[in-house]
Amino acid sequence: MNRIANVLVMHSRDKFSLFALPWTIVGSSFVINLFIALLLGGKTAIYTGGLSSIYIFTLVAGSIIVGGTFPFAVGFGVRRRDYFLGTLTLAVAISAAWAILLLLLSLIEADVIKNWGVGLHFFHLPYFSNGSAVEQFWVYFVAMLFMFLLGLVPGSVYQRYRRTGMYVLFGAVGLVVSVFSLVSAYWDWWGTIFGWFARQTAIDLAWWTVPLIALCALASYTLLRRATA
């Protein structure tokens, strides 16, 4: 337990990229949109995808964290298992913290300062923010954690198999997507697929994402167990 905490201490040395940078990005996106909304006089409702920046940031953070810290940790005598568990703990903690902040901002936008007084829909979005506070938290949390782990997988592939691994990974992903699209078009599956997604609420989708998160975690752990510094 202590060794896992040590890995967390290591990650948290880089406070700027971990904590300050994502909110600087979201914050500037928000300010720009707020400014635009002000210019428009607050009469038209503005919907923006600016919130996605924090999810994309988390995806990128997940994908570069292994390359940045794994060689250092292993060089300083950290077990691969402890490194993975510490990094996973970091992902869970950050996702939970960001989900709470996003929930607060969403609640403010919905109820306290209605659309920031200028008709801006930034944190409280239709579909994504439907449901109770607990349900919203769950959606934000799962989406954030999934992004981090989705990034962690290619990062771990690179650490384990280096460049060859990346070629094989992206080659395989490309192949699977192409074959699936062709097959879906040929057998007319697209309608069924979109229909299924249309019936799911954001909370339903969040639950479906949980096994995917577990799969990513398992893949990353298996890869890192045999990765070299």
Add this chain to the structure above:
Amino acid sequence: MSNIVEVRQLTKSYGNVTAVDQVSFSIEAGKIYGLLGRNGAGKTTIMQILTAQLFATSGEVKVFGERPYENSRVLSQLCFVKESQRYPNGFRVNDVLALGAVFFPNWDHDYALSLAEAFRLPLKRRMKALSRGMLSAAGIIVGLASRAPLTIFDEPYLGLDAVARSLFYDRLLEDYTEYPRTIILSTHLIDEVSRLLEHIIVIDQGQVVLDEETDTLRGRAFTVVGAASKVDSYIEGKDLLSREPLGGLVSATVLSNGDDGSRQEAEALGLELAPVSLQQLIVHLTSETASNVARKAAEVR
């Protein structure tokens, strides 16, 4: 005598290339070892396998009596300062030292800070912005301040100037005396460290070519100089490391088995005896032509 490292038949190959080939040796507790050899001899690979950073193709490695892979009992007692150690982006010197305190149970932070001052290492400087020599100094500080029961330095002084190097040797000896532990120094600057080393293991082309106490080793080889005929008759049947003609004279370096017999014999023949420095000895032992020289000398005769 307790061995804290046992390496048996260790092999590491990359495709067709065998970097480490059937290497076996052991390390006793409480000594300073030199792991010597040319660049690419396989030293770093061996040390990376010892510290579970790399995986062996075959063979067995035990450190403190256990397999090091994913073993925190072993890993927490190790400190491996490698020349190619990478640091996270944005890390400063003081981040690295702070984490030394987190990861190494015996870490002495005051000592680390005093070493940073002695090496003139700016604590606020980013690791990425350090010169090669400063990066080496940072590694040395981590290695010394970790006070790990087994501390391994891999080419620790690349880019360090003579002053910093001698500072390293002095501090190492000082701290080793005060806090006895096992140290492995891997280097090709043999003469500079030879006074520190108590035991020497020489690796060449992935194999152990020498594994001996430094004192025994020093006594084992010497150079004789004299008239060609006398030298040639003297070296007949001896373990010859090199033979070089110098005008009418011949200088030959031979391995003796540590007894004084061969020295006395040389003196009786009126040959001049000269000591061989460790560096020369190891160069002889690891230069690819060494064995060829012996063969040629035999053919000439």
